[in-house]
Amino acid sequence: xxxxxxxxxxLKPRLWARGASRLKVPRNVVMLGMVSLLTDISSEMVxxxxxxxxxxxxxxxxxxxxxxxxxxxxxxxxxxxxxGFSSDRWRRHKEVAGLGYGLSALGKVALVAAGNTIxxxxxxxxxxxxxxxxxxxPRDALISLSSAKDRxxxxxxxxxxxxxxxxxxxxxxAFGILIAAPARFDAVFVVSTLFAVLGLAVLFLNxxxxxxxxxxxxxxxxxxxxxxxxxxxxxxxxxxxxxGLSIASVSDALIYVGLQRTIDFEPxxxxxxxxxxxIAFMGLAIPAGQLADRxxxxxxLLAGHALLxxxxxxxxxxxxxxxxxILCLLALGGYFAATEGxxxxxxxxxxxxxxxxxGIGILITVVSLGRLVSSLAFGALWLELGLHNAxxxxxxxxxxxxxxxxxxxxxxxxxxxxG
Amino acid sequence: xxxxxxxxxxxxxVVCLVIGGGYVAIAALGPSETTxxxxxxxxxxxxxxxxxxxxxxxxxxxxxxxxxVVDRGKVRQLPGEIACERVYYAGGEGLCLGVASSGVExxxxxxxxxxxxxHKITLTGLPSRARVSEDGRYGAxxxxxxxxxxxxxxxxxxxxxxxxxxxxxxxxxxxEQFSVTKDGKPFDAVDFNFWGVTFAKDPNTFYATLxxxxxxxxxxxxxxxxxxxxxxxxxxxxxxxxxxxxxxYKSRIGNSERWHLRVLDLATLKDHAVAEDRSIDDQVEWLxxxxxxxxxxxxxxTVPADGSxxxxxxxxxATSPVRLGAxxxxxxxxx
Numbered sequence: 001x002x003x004x005x006x007x008x009x010x011l012k013p014r015l016w017a018r019g020a021s022r023l024k025v026p027r028n029v030v031m032l033g034m035v036s037l038l039t040d041i042s043s044e045m046v047x048x049x050x051x052x053x054x055x056x057x058x059x060x061x062x063x064x065x066x067x068x069x070x071x072x073x074x075x076x077x078x079x080x081x082x083x084g085f086s087s088d089r090w091r092r093h094k095e096v097a098g099l100g101y102g103l104s105a106l107g108k109v110a111l112v113a114a115g116n117t118i119x120x121x122x123x124x125x126x127x128x129x130x131x132x133x134x135x136x137x138p139r140d141a142l143i144s145l146s147s148a149k150d151r152x153x154x155x156x157x158x159x160x161x162x163x164x165x166x167x168x169x170x171x172x173x174a175f176g177i178l179i180a181a182p183a184r185f186d187a188v189f190v191v192s193t194l195f196a197v198l199g200l201a202v203l204f205l206n207x208x209x210x211x212x213x214x215x216x217x218x219x220x221x222x223x224x225x226x227x228x229x230x231x232x233x234x235x236x237x238x239x240x241x242x243x244g245l246s247i248a249s250v251s252d253a254l255i256y257v258g259l260q261r262t263i264d265f266e267p268x269x270x271x272x273x274x275x276x277x278x279i280a281f282m283g284l285a286i287p288a289g290q291l292a293d294r295x296x297x298x299x300x301l302l303a304g305h306a307l308l309x310x311x312x313x314x315x316x317x318x319x320x321x322x323x324x325x326i327l328c329l330l331a332l333g334g335y336f337a338a339t340e341g342x343x344x345x346x347x348x349x350x351x352x353x354x355x356x357x358x359g360i361g362i363l364i365t366v367v368s369l370g371r372l373v374s375s376l377a378f379g380a381l382w383l384e385l386g387l388h389n390a391x392x393x394x395x396x397x398x399x400x401x402x403x404x405x406x407x408x409x410x411x412x413x414x415x416x417x418x419g
Numbered sequence: 420x421x422x423x424x425x426x427x428x429x430x431x432x433v434v435c436l437v438i439g440g441g442y443v444a445i446a447a448l449g450p451s452e453t454t455x456x457x458x459x460x461x462x463x464x465x466x467x468x469x470x471x472x473x474x475x476x477x478x479x480x481x482x483x484x485x486x487x488v489v490d491r492g493k494v495r496q497l498p499g500e501i502a503c504e505r506v507y508y509a510g511g512e513g514l515c516l517g518v519a520s521s522g523v524e525x526x527x528x529x530x531x532x533x534x535x536x537x538h539k540i541t542l543t544g545l546p547s548r549a550r551v552s553e554d555g556r557y558g559a560x561x562x563x564x565x566x567x568x569x570x571x572x573x574x575x576x577x578x579x580x581x582x583x584x585x586x587x588x589x590x591x592x593x594x595e596q597f598s599v600t601k602d603g604k605p606f607d608a609v610d611f612n613f614w615g616v617t618f619a620k621d622p623n624t625f626y627a628t629l630x631x632x633x634x635x636x637x638x639x640x641x642x643x644x645x646x647x648x649x650x651x652x653x654x655x656x657x658x659x660x661x662x663x664x665x666x667x668y669k670s671r672i673g674n675s676e677r678w679h680l681r682v683l684d685l686a687t688l689k690d691h692a693v694a695e696d697r698s699i700d701d702q703v704e705w706l707x708x709x710x711x712x713x714x715x716x717x718x719x720x721t722v723p724a725d726g727s728x729x730x731x732x733x734x735x736x737a738t739s740p741v742r743l744g745a746x747x748x749x750x751x752x753x754x
Contacts, residue, residue, distance in 0.1 A: 051545055051563070175523040181446035190442045194435040201431050205424035254609055260595060270543050270564075383608035383632070390609075 028146035033162030038199035044170025076133030084137030084361025093138040094209030100135025105196035137361035144348030146211035156341030157289020226358035238412040241405035246370030248398040280333020304338025472737035499534035510555020516546030538588025552622030559616030615656035656702040714738035
């Protein structure tokens with residue numbers, strides 16, 4: 001399975017080198033994609049081996065890590081809004097994003113130096129999460145500000161595809177090192193640190209901090225202006241639509257659990273579910289972005305959620321064969337490709353230049369809160385009414401959310417916001 | 420990119436390649452682990468009990484996870500190449516959960532009484548618990564799977580437990596696919612996790628832990644009917660005594676990742692603590708109807724099951740104790 005991953009993933013960057021100019025994606029976006037690719041290699045290398053490292057070197061139960069990780073995810077959401085606004089206020093998106101990337105790189109260095117205690121690893125995971133929270137909003141703002149308004153979705157598609165290539169390569173590199181040097185986790189951490197440093201270097205050397213749409217004149221926005229986005233007549237409908245859609249969307253982790261219950265197949269094949277979804281996402285992110293730029297972001301967003309309805313339908317079937325399973329995973333990957341970057345692109349098109357990072361930070365926070373509510377609600381419904389009924393209710397909820405979201409999104413798209 | 424920053428970047432990439440490549444090369448080609456005299460050591464607690472253990476020596480791949488037996492106070496290494504994170508043996512069939520020869524995957528090896536591998540099963544996560552029914556018919560294995568995908572950061576760990584037919588190596592079922600009842604009503608939730616199976620003398624009946632919503636239920640299940648029913652809360656990693664009358668288990672202290680060992684009488688449903696004050700994260704093994712054996716991850720200890728006495732060191736530098744009853748053929752003995 002890793003071989004398949006390898007060849008697919010290795011082919012991609014080369015295609016882009018030629019394809020990037022044909023896609024007419026700004027250099028800055030490709031460079032930001034490169035930063036994410038390198039950083040994702042770095043963090044996925046560590047994420048892949050950390051459970052093994054905890055158990056075999058430190059003798060700790062992996063459950064400890066689950067607890068560590070969950071604790072800091074909430075903190076990251078709050079950090080997002082603050083870092084988004086700060087980078088708008090200081091007009092320093094690149095520097096704030098750099099702080100986030102830098103913190104994660106520091107975490108990797110710390111892992112090499114002091115990663116031999118549970119407490120130490122807990123702190124390092126926390127720093128990594130905070131770093132991720134800091135960098136996301138200003139980085140997406142830079143992508144948006146670097147792109148012409150009618151090319152936004154393609155830009156985000158390219159970035160997300162490159163990002164997922166990094167996430168695929170990371171585990172491969174980690175496994176490669178452990179095959180060459182068994183049990184030498186330190187070698188994995190050292191190489192991971194080097195990738196993080198390279199990512200930072202590309203950011204500082206090759207990413208333009210003041211791209212074409214970046215505001216250069218006028219007074220810096222006040223916090224009140226950022227808060228004003230919550231009742232802005234075009235951004236507020238977008239937030240509302242995003243919240244509704246995310247609440248009605250079952251997370252992929254829960255979808256895999258559902259598939260596991262309904263499909264009788266070799267447990268050893270299970271990791272393939274993730275890999276196939278990721279490959280579909282990687283392959284479809286750019287076409288979905290191009291399509292959104294051509295026919296409109298709203299129809300593509302809605303079509304993406306329709307693909308999620310297909311996934312729900314498969315979950316409702318009593319017996320699922322392999323072909324149907326593959327189609328289901330393709331639909332899931334397509335859903336991510338048609339929604340994840342496209343909604344950010346829509347926000348980028350709607351938001352005023354001076355409040356890009358603030359708005360994107362708020363959007364990401366709203367979506368992640370929506371996902372949290374969704375997971376809790378889905379879990380409760382499953383417990384009370386069973387999997388079948390829970391999926392049926394979520395399918396109905398998603399249809400309603402789509403029906404409500406469609407006019408809201410169209411309204412958001414029509415009227416640009418005023419910061 | 421202006422030319423200068425491009426050059427700096429290329430130079431930096433080359434430096435990283437040299438450092439990273441060099442570091443990995445040195446790690447890969449560095450001095451191989453030397454063999455050592457350090458190996459599991461028996462203490463004088465033992466006079467006739469026969470126990471199988473796996474060695475703990477993480478820094479020595481040649482020794483770590485190797486299977487030993489303690490026979491009348493003497494420790495001897497069993498032949499064969501298998502290395503296990505967790506091992507069990509009963510009824511002439513052994514189950515070893517360890518790292519696959521590729522070095523990056525985990526696999527279960529079913530081995531025979533001569534320690535020869537019979538079947539291999541790829542595992543989907545970190546080895547946790549292994550058990551074989553007394554007659555060697557069924558095996559059960561629990562692994563930790565991380566909930567991570569390529570699209571979402573790892574959030575939480577869950578467990579997966581599989582029942583296998585030892586003779587054929589066939590995976591019969593995952594406990595996650597059994598139907599569960601609680602107080603006579605169907606019971607299901609998204610966060611169901613099962614771990615720590617123990618088989619009764621009739622191997623169709625088993626006990627295990629069901630974790631859901633912060634509770635840890637003892638369940639009694641049937642392999643053939645693919646059903647389980649909830650018996651009570653607060654029981655993890657149950658282990659049936661040889662006479663099937665008692666269950667030793669680990670009892671969580673509050674909501675922490677710490678556990679005390681307790682023993683439950685199945686007839687009266689009364690339970691009591693045993694004389695072990697440390698936190699123990701293990702599925703206990705019964706050496707006989709009155710004695711528990713378990714590991715703290717470093718050494719193997721024993722303690723009386725009735726709550727009397729005190730914990731005593733049984734084997735140093737070993738985990739995963741397995742009773743090899745007097746009536747049971749010792750694996751690969753007499754070679």
